Amino acid sequence: MRPVSEPDAPSDEQRTLDDDDDPWAPEPTEVVDPFSPGFFFGDRFRIDAPLGTGAMGAVYRATDLRTQQPVALKVLLQNKQDGEGRQRFAREAQILSDLDHPGVVGIRGFGHAKSVPWLAMELVEGETLGQRIRRAGKLEPSVLTPILRDLCSALGVAHAAGITHRDLKPDHVMLPKTDTDRSLVKLIDFGLSRASTSGKLTRTGTVLGTPRYMAPEQISSAANASARSDVYALGVIVFEALTGDSPFAASDQGQLLGAILQGRTDSLQKHRPDLPHELDDVIQCAMATRPEDRYGTPRELYDAFVAASGTQGAPRFSTPAPPPPGSFTPARPQAAPSAMTPSAGAFTPTGLANGPATPGRVLVFALLGVGVLLLGAVVGYLLSR
Numbered sequence: 304m305r306p307v308s309e310p311d312a313p314s315d316e317q318r319t320l321d322d323d324d325d326p327w328a329p330e331p332t333e334v335v336d337p338f339s340p341g342f343f344f345g346d347r348f349r350i351d352a353p354l355g356t357g358a359m360g361a362v363y364r365a366t367d368l369r370t371q372q373p374v375a376l377k378v379l380l381q382n383k384q385d386g387e388g389r390q391r392f393a394r395e396a397q398i399l400s401d402l403d404h405p406g407v408v409g410i411r412g413f414g415h416a417k418s419v420p421w422l423a424m425e426l427v428e429g430e431t432l433g434q435r436i437r438r439a440g441k442l443e444p445s446v447l448t449p450i451l452r453d454l455c456s457a458l459g460v461a462h463a464a465g466i467t468h469r470d471l472k473p474d475h476v477m478l479p480k481t482d483t484d485r486s487l488v489k490l491i492d493f494g495l496s497r498a499s500t501s502g503k504l505t506r507t508g509t510v511l512g513t514p515r516y517m518a519p520e521q522i523s524s525a526a527n528a529s530a531r532s533d534v535y536a537l538g539v540i541v542f543e544a545l546t547g548d549s550p551f552a553a554s555d556q557g558q559l560l561g562a563i564l565q566g567r568t569d570s571l572q573k574h575r576p577d578l579p580h581e582l583d584d585v586i587q588c589a590m591a592t593r594p595e596d597r598y599g600t601p602r603e604l605y606d607a608f609v610a611a612s613g614t615q616g617a618p619r620f621s622t623p624a625p626p627p628p629g630s631f632t633p634a635r636p637q638a639a640p641s642a643m644t645p646s647a648g649a650f651t652p653t654g655l656a657n658g659p660a661t662p663g664r665v666l667v668f669a670l671l672g673v674g675v676l677l678l679g680a681v682v683g684y685l686l687s688r
C-alpha cells in the first residue's frame with residue numbers, strides 16, 4: 304500500500320495495478336499534513352482525527368464549532384487545487400445537497416478557508432463495504448441482500464435525479480454502525496459524479512474512476528459513462544462481495560483493461576461452487592460488455608439477485624419504513640419517476656401536495672362547503688327580489 308502523503312504519489316485516477324503489489328490492497332488511509340488533531344480550520348472546525356484520503360481530498364473527523372456536532376470534513380488536497388479540482392469539489396457539494404436521501408451521505412456545509420475548499424458531511428460511524436469484505440473474506444448472499452437492496456435504492460434515486468456516480472466501488476459504500484432502519488448504506492464520494500445537466504469535467508485523455516470497477520464504455524471515454532456504467536460497477540461489487548476476489552485475472556493494468564474491454568471475467572462458480580449458478584448469470588448480465596445488454600436499473604439487478612440467490616428479498620422496496628417525523632424531506636420530490644421512486648413504493652416523500660386526508664384538510668373542505676352554501680343562499684335571495 305502506498306500512502307498518499309508520499310511526494311508525487313499517483314492519484315486514484317492514475318493508479319495502476321503495477322503500482323500495487325497486491326491489487327486487493329486497501330485504499331490508502333494516511334492523511335496529509337498539516338491537519339493534525341486539535342488543529343482549527345476555517346474558524347469553524349476542530350480537527351479530531353483522520354478518516355481517510357482519496358485522490359481528491361483528505362477526510363477528517365471534526366467538530367463543527369457552530370453546532371458542536373461531529374462532521375466528516377473533506378478538504379481538497381493541495382496538489383488538486385487547480386480549476387478542475389475545485390470545480391469537481393463544488394459539484395460534489397451540489398450533488399450531495401440535491402440528493403437528500405437516507406442512502407446518500409448528508410451534507411452539512413461547503414465553503415473555502417484561505418482558498419482551501421472544504422465540504423462538511425454527516426459523519427458516518429462504521430466501516431466501508433470494502434473494509435467489511437476484507438475483514439470477512441467473503442459475504443453470504445443472505446448478508447449481502449439487504450446491503451444490496453439499500454445500495455440499489457440509493458443509486459436508483461440518484462439515477463432518477465439524472466446523476467451518475469461514476470466511481471462506485473466497495474470503498475465508496477459506507478455501512479453505518481447504527482442501524483436507523485432507514486438505510487444500511489451511505490453512498491459517499493460523488494467527486495466524479497455527473498449530473499445530466501452538467502458540462503464536461505474531464506481532461507481529455509484522463510482516466511476517471513477506479514479501473515477495476517469501470518465499464519468498457521467508461522474506459523473508452525469518461526463522457527460515455529451512464530447509469531448503466533454504474534450497474535456494471537454494481538456487478539463487480541457483487542462479485543467481489545461474494546468471493547472476496549476480483550472478477551478479473553490480471554496482473555497489470557494492461558491486462559486488466561484488456562480483460563474489461565473484451566469482457567473476460569472469471570465465473571462466480573470458479574470461486575464459489577457452493578452458490579446457485581443462476582447468480583453467475585446475474586453478474587454476467589450486470590457486467591455485460593455492451594451497456595444495452597445490462598440491467599436497465601439497479602433495482603432490476605437487485606430483483607434478479609434475490610431471485611437467483613434464493614434469499615428472502617428484504618422488503619424495504621415494497622414496504623418502506625415511514626420516515627421519522629421531521630427528518631428526511633427529499634430536496635427533489637419532483638425527480639423523474641423510476642422503479643424506486645415513491646410510485647413504486649420506495650422512500651415516500653413527506654409533505655407532498657396530494658397526500659392523504661388529514662383532520663386539517665377535512666376542516667378546510669367543510670368550511671369551503673359552508674361558504675358555497677351561503678353564497679348560493681345570498682344569490683337566491685337577491686334573484687327572488
Ligand SMILES: Nc1ncnc2c1ncn2[C@@H]1O[C@H](COP(=O)(O)OP(=O)(O)OP(=O)(O)O)[C@@H](O)[C@H]1O
Nearest residue numbers: 315354355357358359360362375424425426427492
Ligand atoms: N461522511 C463520512 N463519514 C466517515 N468517513 C468518511 C466519510 N466520507 C469519507 N470517509 C472516509 O474517507 C475516505 C475517503 O473519502 P472519499 O472517497 O470521499 O475521498 P476522495 O478524496 O474523494 O477519494 P477518491 O480517491 O475516491 O477520489 C473514505 O474511503 C472513508 O473511509
Ligand SMILES: [Mg+2]
Nearest residue numbers: 357358475492
Ligand atoms: Mg474516494
